[in-house]
Amino acid sequence: MKITSATTNPLAGSFAPVIVYPLWHVGHQNEAGDDGSTLHVDASGVFCDESDGDDLKLLGIYSTLERVEERVRQARSLPGFRDEPDCFHFDARELDEDDWTEGFVRVPPGGPGTCTELALGPKNRMNGKNGRLGPMDSGLAALLGAAVGSATTLGAAIVNGRAQARSQHAQWSRQHRRDAYAGYLGALHDRDIAMDAVLDALRSEHPDLPDIDEKIGRFITLAREVHRACEVVILEGPAPLVEVAERVTNASADLSHVMRRMAENAHAGNTARKAEDIALAAEHERSLYLAVKDFRLAARSTIGKSN
Structure with a gap:
């Protein structure tokens, strides 16, 4: 097909990369478990072996993480998907970026x-x-x-091929989890710097209210980025790491509550609880620091790094 100007992508040649999010669901029928049972999720994430009966479905390709999350919520109410609600997977892809850069060989199905x-x-x-x-x-x-x-040799090749496929899947899943965890920790870092700036301004004996409001605005923007990054961690899992992320969320909420009250009191000129709130904020800052530290250690353990 000859490509004419009418079919040319208007984004082609743009300096800014275009990121999209393919969303997949795996319907499992494999016998990859140790006892021949069906394996849904392993230590590396959602398991998939199409040669062993698993069914991979592309639900769509989305422009934002919010749309991915909404599509997952919708799909979980539908037949089939509701039976395997934790078997969704998505990742970020850059348009016009090569993904498969090598050739391939055909491996026939069966024994x-x-x-x-x-x-x-x-x-x-x-x-x-x-x-x-x-x-x-x-x-x-x-x-x-x-x-x-040479049936024995061929059978061994099939077994080895399946093991190699599982190894490649594990490596692929670890990489996506690593990206998700790094994105979350980076978003936390930026948000916490903004939060520290707000708290420092509120601790002042004569707080600059317009400056505080500006800093709070930046904090809110970065807090939303943390929320989005956390949603990716929740989707990637595993469950024990999600529990640690929830502790980070709870510690963040406790500190944000104190910060909001301090800001409201600063605007009202009320200093009755200022010393108490400063001490409470310091306590919650410590709890948040420890929760983030625990998440970092749990993330390293999940993706196989030594502490």
Whole structure:
């Protein structure tokens, strides 16, 4: 197809990267568990092995994390999706950025017997009537034909291939979790700097109210970024790390409550509780620091780093 100016992407050539978020759901039917049971989520995240029966669905590609979160909430009320509510996965993708940069080889489904049949069976030979090949091309048929009589070797290759696929999946999942955790910690860092600026201004004997209001505005903006980043952590999991993130959220809320009261009292000229609130804010700052520290350690453990 010849591309004309009418079909040209107007964003092409833009210096700013365009980020989108593909959202997937995995319907599980694999037998990847140690006892042949179905594996839904492992230490690396949502498990998927399409060669073992898992069904991967693309729900959509979204422009913001908020739309991803809303789509997940909607899908969790629908048949099928509601049965596996924790099996959603999404990641950030940059438009016009190459993702698969290498070639590929075909691996036939099934066990050794099935592979031999596919390689040599009549369904895959040249059809004399129409001269077309079946599902496998002649080169691959010849390649598998050379393996006839080596069922044990072929079976081992399939097992090793599955193990390699699981290893690649684990590495892929760890990378996405690492990005999610780093994004959350970075958002916390920026927000907490803004929060410290507000508290420092409120501790002043003669607070500058317009300056305080400006600093509070910046804090609110960055707090929203923390909320968005935390939603990504919740979706990526795992559950124990999400629990630590909830402790960070609760500690943040406690400190924000004291800060808001101090700001309201500053505007009202009420200093009756100022000393008490300054001490309480310091206590909550310490609790928040420890919660963030625990999250950082838990994140390192989850993605396999040594502490």
